[in-house]
Amino acid sequence: MILADLNMEEMTAWCKSRGLPGFRGKQLFQWIHRGADFPEMSNLPGPLREQLAAEYTAQPVRIREQRVSRLDGTVKFLNALTDGNCVESVLMHYHHGHTLCVSTQVGCRMGCAFCASTLAGCVRNLSAGEMLGQVLCANRYLAETGDPDPRVHNVVLMGSGEPLDNYDQVTRFLRLLREPEGVCIGLRGVSLSTCGLVPQMRRFAEEDLPVTLSVSLHAPNDRVRRQLMPIAHTYPMEEVLSASRYYVEKTGRRVIFEYALVDGVNAAPAQAEELAGRLRGLQCHVNLIPLNDVPERGLRGVREEQVQAFLHTLTACHISATRRREMGDDIEGACGQLRRKILTEDGGVS
Ligand code: SAH
Numbered sequence: 001m002i003l004a005d006l007n008m009e010e011m012t013a014w015c016k017s018r019g020l021p022g023f024r025g026k027q028l029f030q031w032i033h034r035g036a037d038f039p040e041m042s043n044l045p046g047p048l049r050e051q052l053a054a055e056y057t058a059q060p061v062r063i064r065e066q067r068v069s070r071l072d073g074t075v076k077f078l079n080a081l082t083d084g085n086c087v088e089s090v091l092m093h094y095h096h097g098h099t100l101c102v103s104t105q106v107g108c109r110m111g112c113a114f115c116a117s118t119l120a121g122c123v124r125n126l127s128a129g130e131m132l133g134q135v136l137c138a139n140r141y142l143a144e145t146g147d148p149d150p151r152v153h154n155v156v157l158m159g160s161g162e163p164l165d166n167y168d169q170v171t172r173f174l175r176l177l178r179e180p181e182g183v184c185i186g187l188r189g190v191s192l193s194t195c196g197l198v199p200q201m202r203r204f205a206e207e208d209l210p211v212t213l214s215v216s217l218h219a220p221n222d223r224v225r226r227q228l229m230p231i232a233h234t235y236p237m238e239e240v241l242s243a244s245r246y247y248v249e250k251t252g253r254r255v256i257f258e259y260a261l262v263d264g265v266n267a268a269p270a271q272a273e274e275l276a277g278r279l280r281g282l283q284c285h286v287n288l289i290p291l292n293d294v295p296e297r298g299l300r301g302v303r304e305e306q307v308q309a310f311l312h313t314l315t316a317c318h319i320s321a322t323r324r325r326e327m328g329d330d331i332e333g334a335c336g337q338l339r340r341k342i343l344t345e346d347g348g349v350s
Contacts, residue, residue, distance in 0.1 A: 002060050004032050004129025004136075005172070008181055020048070026181065032058055033182035035136035057082055061133025063141065075141065079134055081106070085123055088159055089134040091141070097153030097189075098142065102134045104170055105161025110195050111230040112216075114260060114291055114299050117160035126161070128172035134159075135183055154189040158214070163192050164200035174209050187211045193258065198235040201243040205250040213247050214256040214287070215240060220274035224266050241282065248283045255282070258324075260289040261307055263300040272310045276317030286314055286321035 006014060012025030024044065031041045038044075038053040052058075064080040075091040087103035108115070109122035135152050142150035155177065157163045163170045170192070177185040193214040194201060201213070217240070219225035225232035244255045257279070261267040279286070288311055291301035307323055314321040 002129040035140045099154040100152045103159030104163045125166040128169045131173040156191040158193045164194045164197040196240040198243045205247045217257040220271045260291045261302045267302045272313035276319045288323045
């Protein structure tokens, strides 16, 4: 069992089940969410700390490697899990505070043509505590590097994995984030990105977890979408858009559509017009992402002029759109790139 998976109520019940007073649950919960290990838990009796340390791990995630971008200070972490697997997270510094991009699975099984995370398939789901652990590692890094504001304020679920393919643990993680005695991150500062799992999107709309929903669209129609995203064979774009509309209705929040521009595939001005037609009347914003080249798949990004032309066409059609800032370009910032690089160097992934 991973203690970091438990919410405060469960931690209290767990302590009681071991014959401990209930308030130990709160203490344990607070320490774990501050990123502490058992020896640091100074208000717990020594023998209890030793006993817990013999049986459990307080922190299920450790930083195995970190790379700091010389361009913008973005930090890419390779995080080790207790079973030897590892996942990436990326810490970005924005004016409105530190943002952490977390992984939700080891690898991914969605098979998107441009994505490095999915090249070796999905190894396993992460537990809620392992997602939280990535936040705790980043907080610890910020404290240790003397950052004047040593906490993550915003979380984006855009690392490796498809969050809605790990539905129960992801929703548990979101609830852990906002626990008052925990890291206390408001869900208004959280974005969840999905490749468009329609039934889960609809279910998620009803959870009362008001995060920003990002939908990876990447195409103006099903024909192009199927070239890039196998999931488009299961859920046609119209159903994805309809589930997005439902999310807007239920939460009152606009949906973000992500659109990675791939040279010769989805980046022509006529495709921008087609996209605008499909999105008309939907309360949304389009985030244009210049593709990070994935040489293994032979897909290339576009030139800046093409990004600007696409953006201009969308805007002229009254679709709110921006070009996403690229961060950490010099440190394998894109999905799955660092993990893949390091595992390949280790001989772990072929
Ligand atoms: N599985 C989720 C979240 C993870 S990926 C999803 O599909 O949305 C986060 C975003 O990065 C997605 O929009 C994904 O399509 C995009 N992405 C993946 N590989 C990329 C690449 N090589 N270049 C640009 N964007 C990429």
